[in-house]
Structures are given as C-alpha cells and as structure tokens.
Amino acid sequence: xxxxxxxxxxxxxxxxxxxxxxxxxxxxxxxxxxxxxxxxxxxxxxxxxxxxxxxxxxxxxxxxxxxxxxxxxxxxxxxxxxxxxxxxxxxxxxxxxxxxxxxxxxxxxxxxxxxxxxxxxxxxxxxxxxxxxxxxxxxxxxxxxxxxxxxxxxxxxxxxxxxxxxxxxxxxxxxxxxxxxxxxxxxxxxxxxxxxxxxxxxxxxxxxxxxxxxxxxxxxxxxxxxxxxxxxxxxxxxxxxxxxxxxxxxxxx
Amino acid sequence: xxxxxxxxxxxxxxxxxxxxxxxxxxxxxxxxxxxxxxxxxxxxxxxxxxxxxxxxxxxxxxxxxxxxxxxxxxxxxxxxxxxxxxxxxxxxxxxxxxxxxxxxxxxxxxxxxxxxxxxxxxxxxxxxxxxxxxxxxxxxxxxxxxxxxxxxxxxxxxxxxxxxxxxxxxxxxxxxxxxxxxxxxxxxxxxxxxxxxxxxxxxxxxxxxxxxxxxxxxxxxxxxxxxxxxxxxxxxxxxxxxxxxxxxxxxxx
Numbered sequence: 254x255x256x257x258x259x260x261x262x263x264x265x266x267x268x269x270x271x272x273x274x275x276x277x278x279x280x281x282x283x284x285x286x287x288x289x290x291x292x293x294x295x296x297x298x299x300x301x302x303x304x305x306x307x308x309x310x311x312x313x314x315x316x317x318x319x320x321x322x323x324x325x326x327x328x329x330x331x332x333x334x335x336x337x338x339x340x341x342x343x344x345x346x347x348x349x350x351x352x353x354x355x356x357x358x359x360x361x362x363x364x365x366x367x368x369x370x371x372x373x374x375x376x377x378x379x380x381x382x383x384x385x386x387x388x389x390x391x392x393x394x395x396x397x398x399x400x401x402x403x404x405x406x407x408x409x410x411x412x413x414x415x416x417x418x419x420x421x422x423x424x425x426x427x428x429x430x431x432x433x434x435x436x437x438x439x440x441x442x443x444x445x446x447x448x449x450x451x452x453x454x455x456x457x458x459x460x461x462x463x464x465x466x467x468x469x470x471x472x473x474x475x476x477x478x479x480x481x482x483x484x485x486x487x488x489x490x491x492x493x494x495x496x497x498x499x500x501x502x503x504x505x506x
Numbered sequence: 507x508x509x510x511x512x513x514x515x516x517x518x519x520x521x522x523x524x525x526x527x528x529x530x531x532x533x534x535x536x537x538x539x540x541x542x543x544x545x546x547x548x549x550x551x552x553x554x555x556x557x558x559x560x561x562x563x564x565x566x567x568x569x570x571x572x573x574x575x576x577x578x579x580x581x582x583x584x585x586x587x588x589x590x591x592x593x594x595x596x597x598x599x600x601x602x603x604x605x606x607x608x609x610x611x612x613x614x615x616x617x618x619x620x621x622x623x624x625x626x627x628x629x630x631x632x633x634x635x636x637x638x639x640x641x642x643x644x645x646x647x648x649x650x651x652x653x654x655x656x657x658x659x660x661x662x663x664x665x666x667x668x669x670x671x672x673x674x675x676x677x678x679x680x681x682x683x684x685x686x687x688x689x690x691x692x693x694x695x696x697x698x699x700x701x702x703x704x705x706x707x708x709x710x711x712x713x714x715x716x717x718x719x720x721x722x723x724x725x726x727x728x729x730x731x732x733x734x735x736x737x738x739x740x741x742x743x744x745x746x747x748x749x750x751x752x753x754x755x756x757x758x759x
Contacts, residue, residue, distance in 0.1 A: 291544040298547065298559050306551050425759050428681060432759070506678050506685070506759065 259320065262496040263328035267345045269385040269454075269492040270330060272377070276368050278430065278501050279494035280307055280319065281360040281471030282329055283478070284487040287312050290356040292399035296477060297358065299396040303405050303473035305361040305429045307497075313353045319497035325359075326351040331490035333475070338482030347487050355487065360471040361430035361504065362494050363408050368501040369423050378411045378457045385492035386410065387451035388470050392444025393435075395473065403477035406452070406470040407435060407443060411463035420466060429504040436467040443467060453491035512573065515749040516581035520598045522638040522707075522745040523583060525630070529621050531683065531754050532747035533560055533572065534613040534724030535582055536731070537740040540565050543609040545652035549730060550611065552649040556658050556726035558614040558682045560750075566606045572750035578612075579604040584743035586728070591735030600740050608740065613724040614683035614757070615747050616661050621754040622676050631664045631710045638745035639663065640704035641723050645697025646688075648726065656730035659705070659723040660688060660696060664716035673719060682757040689720040696720060706744035 257266070259274045270279055285293050290312075297304035308317045315325040326348045334342040334350050342350065363386070367377055379386045386408045393405045412420050417437055425433035440448045448465055449456045453472055459465070478486045489495060510519065512527045523532055538546050543565075550557035561570045568578040579601045587595040587603050595603065616639070620630055632639045639661045646658045665673050670690055678686035693701045701718055702709045706725055712718070731739045742748060 291547065294544065294547050294551065295562055298551075298562055309548055309551055426679070428759060506681060 259496045259498050260322070263320070263323055267330045270494045270496060271364055271386055271492065272380040274496045276501055278365040278497045278499045278504060279362040280497055281362050281474070282325065282357060282487070282489040282495050283360065283474040284355040284357040285483055286352070286485055287354045287356055289400070289483045292401045293358055293474065295398035296395065296401040296474070297360065299398050300405070300473065301428070302431060302435060303395065303469035303471065305431065306358055307361050307429060308359045310357040312356050315351065315357065317359055319359060319499055321498065325357050325495065329489045329493065329495045331493040333488045333490050335478050335486040335488065337484055338479050343490055350487060352485070359495060360474065362471050363431050363468045364494060365430035365501045365504055366424045366427045369427060369505060370420060373419050373423055375412060375416050375420050378459065378463070379455065382457055384455035384457055386454050387456055388453035388472055388491055389443065389445045390452045390476055395477065400483070401477050401481045403473070403480035406472040406476050407467040408470040409448065409465050409467050411457060411459040412466045413460070414462050414464050417464055417466060424468065426506045427504050428506070431469045434466045435469050438464060440465060512749045512751050513575070515583070516573070516576055520583045523747045523749060524617055524639055524745065525633040527749045529754055531618040531750045531752045531757060532615040533750055534615050534727070535578065535610060535740070535742040535748050536613065536727040537608040537610040538736055539605070539738055540607045540609055542653070542736045545654045546611055546727065548651035549648065549654040549727070550613065552651050553658070553726065555684060555688060556648065556722035556724065558684065559611055560614050560682060561612045563610040565609050568604065568610065570612055572612060572752050574751065578610050578748065582742045582746065582748045584746040586741045586743050588731050588739040588741065590737055591732050596743055603740060605738070612748060613727065615724050616684050616721050617747060618683035618754045618757055619677045619680045622680060622758060623673060626672050626676055628665060628669050628673050631712065631716070632708070635710055637708035637710055639707050640709055641706035641725055641744055642696070642698045643705045643729055648730065653736070654730050654734045656726070656733035659725040659729050660720040661723040662701065662718050662720050664710060664712040665719045666713070667715050667717050670717055670719060677721065679759045680757050681759070684722045687719045688722050691717060693718060
C-alpha cells in the first residue's frame with residue numbers, strides 16, 4: 254500500500270492511518286490531568302477488551318517506549334481537544350494545548366491486527382476502498398472506574414462468511430490490540446441502528462457473502478470522556494492513530 | 507486431588523493452595539493505601555508478565571467480582587503484613603490489620619494454568635510431591651513506576667524435555683495468568699544461584715530428563731514492597747492464594 258515508515262507518518266501525515274506504515278502497530282491516545290490518571294488507568298484495567306494499554310507516560314513527559322524519537326504532542330496526525338466532555342478543537346499539532354500535568358495513555362488499536370489478517374488472506378474492505386474503518390457507539394456499558402463511565406465503542410469489518418472463524422482465531426491471539434471480536438453478525442445485538450451510519454469513520458461496502466464482524470475499539474475512552482466530562486483531555490481523532498515503531502506481530506501471542 | 511470447593515478453601519484452608527479447588531483460578535493479593543494505588547496499578551501495567559491484574563477493588567471495599575461472596579480481608583489462607591518494607595505479621599485473617607483507605611489488587615497466578623497443563627499431560631512435580639511451587643527472586647529488574655521498583659520473581663516447574671514446547675504453547679495462550687515462560691533451562695541466566703534453594707515455597711525433585719521452566723510470578727509485587735518500602739501493605743503469603751470462583755480455562759484465549 255505504502256512505503257512510508259512509522260516516523261514519516263508521525264512527522265508528515267495528517268489523515269486516517271488505516272493501511273499506512275504497513276506492519277507497524279498503531280495506538281489510540283488519551284491524555285488527562287494527573288488527578289484523573291488513576292480513574293483512566295483503572296477504567297482500562299476493568300475494560301481490557303476496548304482499552305488494552307500499551308504504554309503510560311510519566312506526568313509531563315511526551316515520550317513513549319513504543320517509539321524512541323516520537324513526541325506525543327506533535328506526532329499524532331490529528332488530535333481532539335476536550336473541555337468538560339465537549340470537543341473544542343481538532344488540531345494536527347497539540348503542543349499549544351499540552352500541559353505539564355498531563356499523563357498520556359497509549360491504547361492498542363485494531364489496525365494492528367490487520368497485517369495478521371492479511372497474512373491469512375482475510376480481505377480488508379475499508380483499506381481496499383480507501384476509507385477509515387467504521388466505528389459505532391454500542392449499548393453496552395463499560396464497567397465504571399471512579400468518575401469514568403461510558404459505553405463501549407466497536408469497529409466493524411466485513412469479512413467473508415467462510416473466513417470469520419479464521420479472523421476470530423487470528424485476532425484472539427492478539428489481546429493487546431483488542432483480541433477476538435465481541436460480536437459477529439447482527440448490528441442490532443450491539444444497539445447499532447444502522448450499520449451504514451457509523452458514529453466515527455466511514456461506511457464501507459460489503460461484498461456478497463460478507464458478514465459484519467465487530468471488535469472492541471480504542472475510541473471507547475473518548476466516549477467515556479464525552480459521558481464523564483473530565484475538565485480536560487486530549488485524544489487522537491478517530492482513525493488518526495499514533496504510529497509506533499513496534500512491529501504488529503510483536504503483539505501476537 | 508481434592509473435592510474442596512473454592513468457597514471451602516477460602517473459609518477453611520490455611521496452607522498452600524497448589525492443587526486445591528481444582529479447576530478454579532487462584533490469585534495473588536496486594537493491598538496498599540490509596541496514596542500508593544496509582545503507583546501499584548502503573549507498575550502492573552508496565553510489568554504485565556509478572557503482574558497481570560484480574561481485579562482492583564474500590565477503596566475500602568473487600569469484595570471482588572472474581573468471587574461474589576468472598577471477603578478479601580478474611581478469605582486468603584495466610585497473609586503478610588508489611589510496614590515500610592518489613593514483614594511484621596503473617597496472620598490467617600487480616601481483618602485486624604485492614605484499613606478503610608486500602609485498595610486491593612488481585613493478580614493472576616500460575617496455579618491457574620496448571621489445569622491446562624494437566625489436560626495435555628504435562629506432569630506437575632510440586633503437586634505430585636505435595637509441595638508449594640518453588641519461587642526465586644531474579645536479577646531482572648522490573649520497569650519502575652513512580653515510587654515502586656524491584657526485581658522480577660519467577661516460579662519454576664520441572665517439565666519433561668519433550669513436553670517443554672507443549673507447556674510453552676499452552677501457557678502462552680493464558681497471558682492473564684503470566685503467559686509463556688520467561689526462561690527455559692539455565693537458572694543462572696536469571697541470576698538464580700541454586701535452584702534447590704528457592705526464595706519462597708519449596709524445592710521440588712526433578713525426574714530424569716526434566717528441564718527447569720520459569721514463569722513470571724505474582725509474588726513480584728511483594729519483592730517491590732520489600733525494595734520500595736511503602737508505609738503499609740497487605741499481601742498473601744507466597745503460595746497461599748486467594749481462590750476465585752472463576753474457572754481456570756476462562757483465562758485461556
């Protein structure tokens with residue numbers, strides 16, 4: 254698809270990252286004031302399917318073990334700035350908003366298991382169609398933690414019916430990037446009214462015989478920010494991930 | 507081995523728990539004052555092999571989702587009470603020591619993967635020999651978190667050489683209870699001087715052709731308590747685990 258390195262994506266890319274820097278793990282970002290860090294970390298522990306944590310920074314630091322020379326306040330393609338649960342800005346550089354009291358959490362992203370799916374010939378419709386993956390807010394509540402609560406968000410990929418078991422098996426061995434699907438088949442079972450109207454990302458086109466397969470999604474902390482209204486937070490924009498230097502398959506058991 | 511239920515072990519048993527309540531997951535305990543809870547939770551996140559968290563209580567609560575009717579301050583067979591990193595008591599009931607500001611962490615235990623090993627005919631020498639599993643402090647430092655630091659602790663099982671690959675494969679699919687071995691073969695590679703003198707638990711006898719296999723161990727937080735000296739902590743005594751109502755195989759991917 255691309256010849257961009259992880260560092261090139263971090264430095265120069267401003268759009269969705271699905272299919273970019275092929276073979277390298279991508280991550281969701283949520284940064285909150287220190288006072289909220291325990292609630293966020295406990296929320297991730299209690300909801301490991303949507304929120305598998307790959308790294309947590311020390312307060313005031315914007316570096317991560319996942320990419321030695323990266324700067325978390327500049328190297329995400331697009332950010333969302335939140336005040337009391339309201340989206341107030343969507344910059345491509347967050348350095349004007351970053352604060353010394355922020356703790357940043359990097360959370361596994363399902364783009365990371367896409368290279369494993371490709372290796373077993375599971376097609377990726379959103380990548381083929383040049384779109385961001387579709388994401389949906391479900392009616393499943395996460396287990397609350399302190400002041401944080403909110404619904405689980407899922408991503409959806411259309412998978413040929415005869416490859417669903419393969420997709421389940423391959424992704425089940427990658428729990429750090431959401432693991433096995435949370436549901437296969439009926440969007441209504443997750444409270445999704447219309448699969449063609451995702452809450453985040455783009456709709457994708459199924460091929461004949463495709464089945465919708467839903468995985469827990471790292472946008473879930475953003476839904477918790479909207480529901481729980483911490484005074485301040487910085488996240489990535491959905492689909493616009495932090496690209497790490499860690500190979501995708503490092504997260505396969 | 508036994509017909510005790512998890513609840514019977516929690517209520518009535520005061521010794522090591524290896525092989526008891528067959529089929530139910532066991533857990534390590536560490537409870538610290540709220541002021542230290544973030545450091546502990548971050549330490550577990552940064553060291554997931556020795557410290558996979560199964561549940562975290564809310565401050566002042568002694569109940570857990572892992573066993574509906576259990577009381578964490580009474581239902582561990584033996585506790586260790588720590589003050590400034592020093593062991594000050596080893597009671598079978600911690601209710602006289604428990605405090606309203608404690609947050610308790612339940613951490614996966616390798617006893618949990620033993621039923622999976624039995625299912626594929628990997629013998630368990632310590633269970634056969636009626637002993638606690640041997641545990642060792644290694645020379646591998648954990649990644650520090652805030653005020654917490656310390657070495658990784660491992661448990662060791664002798665495994666017939668031709669079953670080592672099987673043991674690796676089976677346990678790799680159970681990351682919530684330490685996952686794959688961290689080392690196979692040479693105790694010296696982990697800084698263990700004498701495999702017959704474990705730091706915790708009992709020595710076990712190998713059979714001819716057995717190889718020592720080392721897994722990360724949930725006693726690691728106790729080694730961090732000794733090294734980091736928080737003002738107060740309560741843990742289980744090594745090998746004397748909290749027995750949950752969760753089936754072992756619920757933690758197999």
